[in-house]
Amino acid sequence: MKPPPFQYHDPRTIAEAVGLLGTLENAKLLAGGQSLMPMLNMRFVLPDHVIDLNRVEGLSYIKETGGVLEIGAMTRQYEVEFSEIVRTRCPLLHQAILQVGHRQTRNRGTVGGSLCHLDPAAELVSVAAALDATIVVTNASGRREIKFADFPVAYMTPAIEQNEILTAVRFPLWKAGHGAAFVEFARRHGDFAIVSAAALLERDGGGIIARASITIGGIGSAPVRVKELEEAIVGKTASAELFRTACESCRKLDAIEDIHAPASYRQHLAAVLSRRALEQASGIAPQSATSVH
Amino acid sequence: MSSKRTIAVTVNGTRYERKDVEVRLTLADFLRHELGLTGTHLGCEHGVCGACTILLDGKSARSCLLLAVQADGHKILTIEGIAPSADKMHPLQEAFRDNHGLQCGFCTPGMLTTLIEFLRDNPDPTEQEVRIAISGNLCRCTGYQGIVAAALDAAKRMRAAP
Numbered sequence A: 001m002k003p004p005p006f007q008y009h010d011p012r013t014i015a016e017a018v019g020l021l022g023t024l025e026n027a028k029l030l031a032g033g034q035s036l037m038p039m040l041n042m043r044f045v046l047p048d049h050v051i052d053l054n055r056v057e058g059l060s061y062i063k064e065t066g067g068v069l070e071i072g073a074m075t076r077q078y079e080v081e082f083s084e085i086v087r088t089r090c091p092l093l094h095q096a097i098l099q100v101g102h103r104q105t106r107n108r109g110t111v112g113g114s115l116c117h118l119d120p121a122a123e124l125v126s127v128a129a130a131l132d133a134t135i136v137v138t139n140a141s142g143r144r145e146i147k148f149a150d151f152p153v154a155y156m157t158p159a160i161e162q163n164e165i166l167t168a169v170r171f172p173l174w175k176a177g178h179g180a181a182f183v184e185f186a187r188r189h190g191d192f193a194i195v196s197a198a199a200l201l202e203r204d205g206g207g208i209i210a211r212a213s214i215t216i217g218g219i220g221s222a223p224v225r226v227k228e229l230e231e232a233i234v235g236k237t238a239s240a241e242l243f244r245t246a247c248e249s250c251r252k253l254d255a256i257e258d259i260h261a262p263a264s265y266r267q268h269l270a271a272v273l274s275r276r277a278l279e280q281a282s283g284i285a286p287q288s289a290t291s292v293h
Numbered sequence B: 001m002s003s004k005r006t007i008a009v010t011v012n013g014t015r016y017e018r019k020d021v022e023v024r025l026t027l028a029d030f031l032r033h034e035l036g037l038t039g040t041h042l043g044c045e046h047g048v049c050g051a052c053t054i055l056l057d058g059k060s061a062r063s064c065l066l067l068a069v070q071a072d073g074h075k076i077l078t079i080e081g082i083a084p085s086a087d088k089m090h091p092l093q094e095a096f097r098d099n100h101g102l103q104c105g106f107c108t109p110g111m112l113t114t115l116i117e118f119l120r121d122n123p124d125p126t127e128q129e130v131r132i133a134i135s136g137n138l139c140r141c142t143g144y145q146g147i148v149a150a151a152l153d154a155a156k157r158m159r160a161a162p
């Protein structure tokens, strides 16, 4: 359980890091190391070069401009957790991050690392799907933007080329006062979810649902936006009855099967958790407590 | 293809200059094998058990998921450095002893380092908050009951004598 031999590089600038990526064969980027280091220790990956992003300047920030929240790739997960802008302007992200691993892993783990690792049950990946995020990558010729819908190309495989670095993610923010809830089912607190549900709701002055986003994580190789459910509730008044009936459609989603749960169980969780998420996002049920602070 | 680097770190207040390390050496193995600080335990070596938790610049981290080269220029606190002096224990250590917070002791270094950060940020936690705080630390002996009691007791002692 020790990392295999490799050459180590610790560039100071994005340009230097991109340069190294472009010239070195079989290189791997190291961010928070909370997924890559276990894979190195278990020798699931055998890179000849490790390019450590931890000393690169300018990749760690959280800022809001014109209704868009932009987060630098090397921003640690704990910085998102304690960010006032995130808590007030992007409550879905705040709730989700509290369910990512543990204090010790959030102190190191980064936003960019989680998005690139692209675990099907990763909370941040679901949030990116729910908010229609834009991924910003940098390569030798400049920057390129990828719509999140085009980001996952296969199981744990993002649409990033070998010579590119994810440098930021942009979350378009919803109107102030919108409803949001992130609920998940995991065997223990801090484990990857078996299934998760993210819900966003906007209501007009008369209480009618004007806009909705529902994302199920852990059910497919990437999070799934349930458009059928979104369409079924928009234009209606939020009620427990509406959500109970509408969420049944989640039982029809294609589901993966593994050692943790069969497909039918995941489909059941998708229906139950999407209902709970909608009830919480609309204030019908209280928010489930996940915060340590 | 072995390659080495020279690093300087401060561990438990002691400055170590010019340490030659192989770049693939984990921080945990550096602490244990190079510095002889074997209080940091290794349970799983892939980030799951929490036994290897140390504080890097005051923040808890799993030392099996860090490379020693990444600690260059940083401050580390390990279990060996938490007691105020050689003949006085940290209130967390006293509370663990008094509440049966350990049996074999394998998980204890990680529990204590995790709780040092937690109680610093949250001096008056609820039981539920303590359970979430130690959710990344596995204990195969105690059933956690004694650990949670010890953490709450330590919090009380530390509030009384900050």
Ligand SMILES: Cc1cc2nc3c(=O)[nH]c(=O)nc-3n(C[C@@H](O)[C@H](O)[C@H](O)COP(=O)(O)OP(=O)(O)OC[C@H]3O[C@@H](n4cnc5c(N)ncnc54)[C@H](O)[C@@H]3O)c2cc1C
Pocket (backbone or CB within 6 Å): A028, A029, A030, A031, A032, A033, A034, A035, A036, A037, A053, A073, A074, A099, A100, A101, A102, A105, A106, A108, A109, A110, A111, A112, A113, A114, A116, A117, A119, A121, A122, A123, A124, A160, A164, A165, A166, A167, A190, A191, A192, A193, B046, B047, B048, B136
């Ligand atoms: C005990 C434990 C529990 C966990 N629980 C959860 C959980 O509940 N939910 C969850 O989502 N995660 C969980 N994780 C994983 C999470 O902690 C990681 O932080 C995350 O998956 C990867 O982020 P990282 O910064 O650590 O990246 P790394 O591990 O350093 O890298 C991950 C991958 O992304 C690539 N990469 C990283 N940054 C970039 C970049 N900027 N551009 C291009 N490629 C890049 C790396 O090359 C590597 O392939 C857990 C981990 C542990 C150890």
Ligand code: FES
Pocket (backbone or CB within 6 Å): B041, B042, B043, B044, B045, B046, B047, B048, B049, B050, B051, B052, B053, B062, B063, B064, B065
């Ligand atoms: S040895 Fe580091 S987490 Fe288990």
Ligand code: FES
Pocket (backbone or CB within 6 Å): B101, B102, B103, B104, B105, B106, B107, B108, B138, B139, B140, B141, B142
């Ligand atoms: S006391 Fe033995 S593992 Fe916790």
